[in-house]
Amino acid sequence: MEPHRAMLRLHCYRMLGSSHDSDDMVQETFVRAFRAQETLDDPARARAWLHRIATNVCLDELAKRPRRARGPELGPPHDPSAPPAPPTHEAEWLEPAPTVWLEEASSHGGCPSAQYTMKESVALAFVAALQILTPAQRAVLLLRDVVGLSAAETAEALSCSLASANSTLHRARVALEERVGPRADWSPEAGPVDRELLERYVRAWEKGDLDAIIALLHDDVTLSMPPSPTWIAGRDAVAHFYALRVTDAVRHHRFRSVLVEANGQVASGFYHLRDGAFVFFALQVLEAKDGRIRFIDHFMTPNSHAPFFARGLPRTFATTTPR
Known part of the structure; x- marks a missing residue:
């Protein structure tokens, strides 16, 4: 068996x-x-x-x-x-x-x-x-x-x-x-994974460049964030949502990310700065279309993270950890 x-x-x-x-x-x-x-x-x-x-x-x-x-x-x-x-x-x-x-x-x-x-x-x-x-x-x-x-x-x-x-x-x-x-x-x-695009996206988060993040989104992008039923449709709406919810954290470089693979796609483990260390809080599975990010599934449910931790995704890393 x-x-x-x-x-x-x-x-x-x-x-x-x-x-x-x-x-x-x-x-x-x-x-x-x-x-x-x-x-x-x-x-x-x-x-x-x-x-x-x-x-x-x-x-x-x-x-x-x-x-x-x-x-x-x-x-x-x-x-x-x-x-x-x-x-x-x-x-x-x-x-x-x-x-x-x-x-x-x-x-x-x-x-x-x-x-x-x-x-x-x-x-x-x-x-x-x-x-x-x-x-x-x-x-x-x-x-x-x-x-x-x-x-x-x-x-x-x-x-x-x-x-x-x-x-x-x-x-x-x-x-x-x-x-x-x-x-x-x-x-x-249907086509090769645009890894360079997705790398630019996650690095823009780390650099605190919200304008660069928005510029990489497809006009018809959708953002979901389970376990919240909230989802946002369209680049302008996502830009508005980010401006209200994450501007301060982005500008103060409170996010880090690690590229991983999920469902045959590129994904990113997102970490938030807490008490001097970056602590894992979400997994984003990203899909691209026409050279832009088309789907962002921002998984915050703890159960959905467990298989990735079992495969070596770190739960935390220090601010001095080489990237």
């Missing part, structure tokens, strides 16, 4: 939209697999067998909780003049995942079907759109188009007829395309 852990973790992440729950789901998958090991009649089918168990573990979990959301899915954009709304307990939040999870899955021979590349299958837009699907649609689409199981294997995994599995897959594909739009608009494979 162990060689399949990395791929199963990604599968559970896609199903749940939660990186910090994924390892627990894999562990429960292994417990159930151990108890049911006599049902694996052919070791060559272990991959499909384990994905069937993992899918049902996740479906059981999904029955207990609301779907995970991204800020713009909860309502209209907020007034940038108003303070951010307090954290909401009415929704669970989509979480980012370390890009290194893809590398670990690939190193063990895991490979999604040709329908989606490995990188596309964990793109934040893709994972967010999956959460809009019904659990059954999500499961069928992932098993067929990402894991690469056959129609018969998928029907067996979900204890449904072949016709039902195929019909659910069709509805899921249509709903997903309606949700995320043309693949070229969201796929990380």
Whole structure:
């Protein structure tokens, strides 16, 4: 079972939209697999067998909780003049995942079907759109188009007829395309990551240059900040929000950042100066379009940070630490 852990973790992440729950789901998958090991009649089918168990573990979990959301899915954009709304307990939040999870899955021979590349299958837009699907649609689409199981294997995994599995897959594909739009608009494979742009963005924060930060934003930029339901739409609105909320901290150089990789994209760990040290407080996953920053997902939920700390992202560093 162990060689399949990395791929199963990604599968559970896609199903749940939660990186910090994924390892627990894999562990429960292994417990159930151990108890049911006599049902694996052919070791060559272990991959499909384990994905069937993992899918049902996740479906059981999904029955207990609301779907995970991204800020713009909860309502209209907020007034940038108003303070951010307090954290909401009415929704669970989509979480980012370390890009290194893809590398670990690939190193063990895991490979999604040709329908989606490995990188596309964990793109934040893709994972967010999956959460809009019904659990059954999500499961069928992932098993067929990402894991690469056959129609018969998928029907067996979900204890449904072949016709039902195929019909659910069709509805899921249509709903997903309606949700995320043309693949070229969201796929990380559509073009090279503009790392130089993203480096300029995070360095502008460190230099305290708010004008430079705003200049790097797309006209249609959106800024979300879970666990607050507040999200801001448009460069002018984001500029106004920043001017009211972060001008003083930026000008006094109270921010530092570390570039990391999340969901196949460039991300930044943000630190705030407190008591003589920079303390981690948020992870920004950044997406660019047309040479500007188009999406800023500013994750402040502690659970969403844990997988990155486990991969070596520092929680604090001293003001004298070389950058």
